[in-house]
Amino acid sequence: MEGNFLSLKSQKSYTSLNIVFVGDLKVGKTTLLSQIVTPGNKDPVEATIAVDYQLKEYKSFVLNFWDVSGNPCFQSVRQQFYEKTSVFVLVFDISSRNSFENLNEWIEEIGKFANLETKIVICANKIDLFNARQVSETEGGLFASMKEFLYFEVSAATGQGVKEMIDKVISGARETI
Ligand SMILES: Nc1nc2c(ncn2[C@@H]2O[C@H](COP(=O)(O)OP(=O)(O)OP(=O)(O)O)[C@@H](O)[C@H]2O)c(=O)[nH]1
Numbered sequence: 001m002e003g004n005f006l007s008l009k010s011q012k013s014y015t016s017l018n019i020v021f022v023g024d025l026k027v028g029k030t031t032l033l034s035q036i037v038t039p040g041n042k043d044p045v046e047a048t049i050a051v052d053y054q055l056k057e058y059k060s061f062v063l064n065f066w067d068v069s070g071n072p073c074f075q076s077v078r079q080q081f082y083e084k085t086s087v088f089v090l091v092f093d094i095s096s097r098n099s100f101e102n103l104n105e106w107i108e109e110i111g112k113f114a115n116l117e118t119k120i121v122i123c124a125n126k127i128d129l130f131n132a133r134q135v136s137e138t139e140g141g142l143f144a145s146m147k148e149f150l151y152f153e154v155s156a157a158t159g160q161g162v163k164e165m166i167d168k169v170i171s172g173a174r175e176t177i
């Protein structure tokens with residue numbers, strides 16, 4: 001699997017980034033991660049139990065992706081993975097207004113682990129379900145800009161917008177210490 005492991009023999013020096021995906025159950029966090037790590041992969045994903053981890057070599061970065069379950073019963077487990085996070089990706093599903101409204105709870109949950117150098121972005125997923133849209137791009141973008149977070153619209157199912165998001169997420173993210 002090209003790009004899915006480190007070229008151990010190379011003398012390249014890498015910057016390590018921890019990127020954590022959070023958001024309600026079934027908003028598509030694991031599918032999104034699968035699309036980032038193996039673009040074009042259409043294999044169905046399973047519900048995350050507590051946390052999943054994936055690693056990707058990307059340009060001069062080692063990206064450590066932590067994909068946590070949105071299930072409330074895993075809150076204390078999730079929090080162990082919030083330390084030393086470079087980027088939090090807050091995911092909601094555009095066909096679920098509830099998942100958008102719950103973003104504030106996610107912001108509160110990660111808040112005590114974020115500092116001025118932590119990047120937070122909002123990711124509106126499932127834009128392929130345009131007929132079922134319950135949150136407009138304008139509303140989502142406004143919510144993000146009021147909090148000074150970047151905003152992306154993507155489809156983890158088709159891959160639309162995913163590469164653009166990850167390129168922007170990486171640029172300027174702080175190194176994991
Ligand atoms: N149509 C559509 N379906 C999607 C998209 N992304 C994910 N799904 C589907 O949504 C369901 C949930 O996806 P997951 O990736 O498991 O969601 P999750 O956020 O990781 O869920 P938990 O691990 O339970 O917190 C699956 O049936 C996916 O196939 C998308 O962009 N479009």
Ligand SMILES: [Mg+2]
Pocket residue numbers: 029030031046047048067068069
């Ligand atoms: Mg999952």
